[in-house]
Amino acid sequence: MxxxxxxxxxxxxxxxxxxxxxxxxxxxxxxxxxxxxxxxxxxxWSKGRPFIGSAMVAVSGIEMFFSGQLDIGHLHVQLGIEGLQATIIPIALLLLGVLAMTMPDHHVFYGVLAIVVGLYSLVGVNLGGFFIGMLLSVVGGILVTAWMGGARKNAGVAVEDSP
Structure with missing residues (x-):
């Protein structure tokens, strides 16, 4: 060879x-x-959207959902009002990841919401999915927010100087 x-x-x-x-x-x-x-x-398709950040946010929601449903022996690890937060926060993160992937025009809004919900999960869902889910959602939210796909589309457009 x-x-x-x-x-x-x-x-x-x-x-x-x-x-x-x-x-x-x-x-x-x-x-x-x-x-x-x-x-x-x-x-x-993936080059035109914040794919990596969106995937990280969605995976963090899945990770938090399963960490909120843990049962260690006779100890059921779950925080929040009867586990409602341990269900709603992961679903919200999964939805934010999917929405950021499918509608990239609103990436800043979805990214900021993912950061806020990810930080709140520290209190609401087993220390944010034992810190793994929280870190994934915050880093993914930062990547979604900082995505510069719209600037690349408009880079070739010339801006006229106003008199």
């Missing part, structure tokens, strides 16, 4: 035996041409 340090083509069409710097110089069109149409469609 690899002789004398030369790059060779693997069976799947990927270039192997290259350093990271050399792989970086390979045009993206060459690599993406080998990807199936579904993968290319998903890449195009």
């Amino acid at each position: 690899l002789l004398n340090g030369d790059a060779a083509m693997a069976d799947d069409g990927m270039v192997t035996g290259m350093s990271r710097r050399e792989r970086r110089d390979v045009p993206a069109a060459v690599e993406s041409a080998k990807a199936p149409a579904e993968v290319q469609g998903f890449r195009a």
